[in-house]
Amino acid sequence: MAASVPIAGNRFAIIGGASLVGSATAGELLDHGAAEVVLFDNFAFGSDAAIAHLKDHPRLRLVRGDVMRMADLLRATEGLAGVLQLAAYMTLSMDRDPWSGLDVNIRGVQNVLEACRANGVRKLVFASSNATYGYGPGVAGELVEDTPFHSAGAPPAAILYGASKIIGEQLCRDAYRKWGQDYVVLRYSTVYGERQHYRAANALYIIETIDRLRRGEAPQVFGDGSETKHFVYVGDLARANRMAFESGATDVAVNTSGPAPTTTLELVQLVTELLGGGKAPEFIGAEPGKVRLTSGGAFRIAHEAAKAAIGWAPEVDMREGLRRLIAWRDGNEGRNSNEERGA
Amino acid sequence: MAASVPIAGNRFAIIGGASLVGSATAGELLDHGAAEVVLFDNFAFGSDAAIAHLKDHPRLRLVRGDVMRMADLLRATEGLAGVLQLAAYMTLSMDRDPWSGLDVNIRGVQNVLEACRANGVRKLVFASSNATYGYGPGVAGELVEDTPFHSAGAPPAAILYGASKIIGEQLCRDAYRKWGQDYVVLRYSTVYGERQHYRAANALYIIETIDRLRRGEAPQVFGDGSETKHFVYVGDLARANRMAFESGATDVAVNTSGPAPTTTLELVQLVTELLGGGKAPEFIGAEPGKVRLTSGGAFRIAHEAAKAAIGWAPEVDMREGLRRLIAWRDGNEGRNSNEERGA
Numbered sequence: 059m060a061a062s063v064p065i066a067g068n069r070f071a072i073i074g075g076a077s078l079v080g081s082a083t084a085g086e087l088l089d090h091g092a093a094e095v096v097l098f099d100n101f102a103f104g105s106d107a108a109i110a111h112l113k114d115h116p117r118l119r120l121v122r123g124d125v126m127r128m129a130d131l132l133r134a135t136e137g138l139a140g141v142l143q144l145a146a147y148m149t150l151s152m153d154r155d156p157w158s159g160l161d162v163n164i165r166g167v168q169n170v171l172e173a174c175r176a177n178g179v180r181k182l183v184f185a186s187s188n189a190t191y192g193y194g195p196g197v198a199g200e201l202v203e204d205t206p207f208h209s210a211g212a213p214p215a216a217i218l219y220g221a222s223k224i225i226g227e228q229l230c231r232d233a234y235r236k237w238g239q240d241y242v243v244l245r246y247s248t249v250y251g252e253r254q255h256y257r258a259a260n261a262l263y264i265i266e267t268i269d270r271l272r273r274g275e276a277p278q279v280f281g282d283g284s285e286t287k288h289f290v291y292v293g294d295l296a297r298a299n300r301m302a303f304e305s306g307a308t309d310v311a312v313n314t315s316g317p318a319p320t321t322t323l324e325l326v327q328l329v330t331e332l333l334g335g336g337k338a339p340e341f342i343g344a345e346p347g348k349v350r351l352t353s354g355g356a357f358r359i360a361h362e363a364a365k366a367a368i369g370w371a372p373e374v375d376m377r378e379g380l381r382r383l384i385a386w387r388d389g390n391e392g393r394n395s396n397e398e399r400g401a
Numbered sequence: 402m403a404a405s406v407p408i409a410g411n412r413f414a415i416i417g418g419a420s421l422v423g424s425a426t427a428g429e430l431l432d433h434g435a436a437e438v439v440l441f442d443n444f445a446f447g448s449d450a451a452i453a454h455l456k457d458h459p460r461l462r463l464v465r466g467d468v469m470r471m472a473d474l475l476r477a478t479e480g481l482a483g484v485l486q487l488a489a490y491m492t493l494s495m496d497r498d499p500w501s502g503l504d505v506n507i508r509g510v511q512n513v514l515e516a517c518r519a520n521g522v523r524k525l526v527f528a529s530s531n532a533t534y535g536y537g538p539g540v541a542g543e544l545v546e547d548t549p550f551h552s553a554g555a556p557p558a559a560i561l562y563g564a565s566k567i568i569g570e571q572l573c574r575d576a577y578r579k580w581g582q583d584y585v586v587l588r589y590s591t592v593y594g595e596r597q598h599y600r601a602a603n604a605l606y607i608i609e610t611i612d613r614l615r616r617g618e619a620p621q622v623f624g625d626g627s628e629t630k631h632f633v634y635v636g637d638l639a640r641a642n643r644m645a646f647e648s649g650a651t652d653v654a655v656n657t658s659g660p661a662p663t664t665t666l667e668l669v670q671l672v673t674e675l676l677g678g679g680k681a682p683e684f685i686g687a688e689p690g691k692v693r694l695t696s697g698g699a700f701r702i703a704h705e706a707a708k709a710a711i712g713w714a715p716e717v718d719m720r721e722g723l724r725r726l727i728a729w730r731d732g733n734e735g736r737n738s739n740e741e742r743g744a
Contacts, residue, residue, distance in 0.1 A: 089449055106560065131479040133578070156511075156572065156575055157511060160508075160511075160568065164503055165503075168499075168500060168503075192549065192550075196549055204553030204554075206535065206539055206549035206551040206552070206553075207550040207552070207567075208549040209550070209567065210546075210549075211547075214572075214574040215575070217567065217568075217571045218568055218571050218572075218575075221567045221568045221571070222565045224550075224564045225503065225561055225564045225565070225568075228558075228560045228561050228564070229499065229557075231557040232557040232558070232561075251636055309416055312553075369525065
């Protein structure tokens with residue numbers, strides 16, 4: 059268990075911390091007795107709204123820094139036991155600016171690893187993605203950790219994103235081999251939950267569905283609604299991040315997905331039910347020639363390896379997670395829709 | 402055929418040109434009437450020996466420049482009709498220095514694309530690799546252009562190399578979509594032929610086998626010798642590069658492999674025969690725990706799509722290609738073994 063980093067009494071940084079997953083994980087680490095949590099963010103995508111509930115916490119320190127500036131990272135990670143690396147461009151922003159996106163997703167990880175080395179940070183948790191399994195018809199069945207990367211027909215930005223995460227994982231493996239850097243890679247599936255932003259293509263669909271139903275409009279379903287989605291609740295991910303530090307696991311990459319996949323139609327029906335009803339869904343035909351981020355057949359992102367490696371399994375199902383998301387939006391609607399859309 | 406760039410009368414650059422493939426392609430373009438061929442290289446891996454036979458050619462211009470320096474690229478590509486991008490770190494050098502390797506293989510491609518855009522270069526040919534299909538047990542059967550990337554169990558540097566080539570290809574696709582940059586991606590299989598260097602893990606095996614037999618030693622065969630290799634002769638690749646410029650194809654990626662795969666044992670037997678005999682091969686058992694760049698089962702890299710896209714098919718089989726390589730080494734042995742090993 060040499061790679062185990064207890065939370066209580068230790069100091070941690072969350073790179074890209076002013077975010078959905080960052081703020082939830084900061085709360086989780088503080089609740090478990092972390093001596094300090096450094097939220098490091100350049101606020102390019104991060105938002106004050108995501109951390110408003112935390113910013114006055116006595117053991118939280120907010121550092122405005124950039125993952126591309128080594129000096130910022132070196133200072134922010136002094137004396138830490140663990141670092142969680144979340145800072146990344148996702149597919150939509152990668153499409154707008156592949157130069158910065160590849161810099162952050164690749165060089166950013168290299169910088170974080172070098173900062174961990176320089177400061178003797180014992181363990182890195184790296185947020186990878188089920189995008190490492192790719193897109194299109196090949197992505198079907200049980201997605202386990204050695205499922206290959208499918209890319210035929212996917213848009214360039216999606217492939218750049220997935221490949222950049224593959225590279226980030228390998229940089230961790232390389233650091234483990236070259237200087238014994240302990241690390242755990244968690245391949246997040248699409249995250250949703252309180253403090254949801256508008257940047258992720260798949261999670262955005264949940265928010266849009268809620269918005270349409272709230273406005274009295276019919277929710278939209280693409281195709282016949284059988285397309286698979288496999289989300290994970292943000293609180294479950296925060297717990298996975300914590301357990302990755304605490305566990306003795308190192309040099310391993312595991313999936314962190316929700317309890318079960320869903321279909322688009324099931325998701326829309328669940329949201330409608332939780333909102334107390336609404337218009338029946340409108341089925342949108344596939345637009346010819348338009349490439350979307352779709353999976354081919356039904357799939358499930360297997361999370362059994364995470365149980366074996368770090369003792370984690372998801373606990374919050376879609377019904378409960380969506381209930382919490384809707385409750386949070388009902389309490390934050392005005393602020394959220396103005397402040398977070400800009401990111 | 403708007404994307405067709407005739408060779409005669411036009412000017413071209415070969416980035417990473419002081420190399421096995423670069424020098425062969427320069428000869429090919431000059432033979433077909435190119436007005437000028439710019440060989441651009443920083444000589445980090447490139448060598449004077451690789452271009453000694455060309456350097457006094459009146460239509461060849463040697464530019465010492467670095468793919469990471471935009472100014473070098475912008476000047477070298479002024480007034481050109483086509484650019485061939487070869488500059489890259491391969492797996493062995495990627496392992497030594499992943500920072501520079503990812504810079505060159507990713508940012509280098511971005512730089513070349515931006516230089517093409519700035520100077521209105523009509524067509525880019527990008528040298529990708531069958532490494533985009535990855536490594537390990539999953540790599541078997543017919544490898545066609547939409548075969549996924551397998552990486553389970555492969556060494557970090559190999560995965561970094563393959564993923565960096567996937568990213569390079571997508572940067573070309575992105576440039577085509579965003580500003581209409583015509584391009585053809587050729588996924589080279591392992592190259593061998595005259596002016597062979599000592600840097601590529603697989604091609605190195607050919608040279609080592611020749612060397613051992615020449616010294617009167619037994620050639621080494623790993624396992625039972627059934628492991629598949631699918632090489633391509635350098636002259637065939639030079640022709641593929643030329644035809645990629647000439648063809649009307651754009652926004653496409655195709656395999657360029659030799660006529661047929663071979664096994665390690667067949668390869669050793671062929672070399673032995675071409676050298677006029679030698680000791681019987683020595684079978685080396687798999688070393689437990691040691692990861693090698695191996696394929697799982699038998700495979701063939703299908704090159705039929707290249708015929709459809711650019712009219713190319715390989716012409717030189719292993720027997721003829723090895724005969725030429727051996728003849729060249731017999732004429733260049735002393736110089737080669739001293740000068741090229743350092744790269």
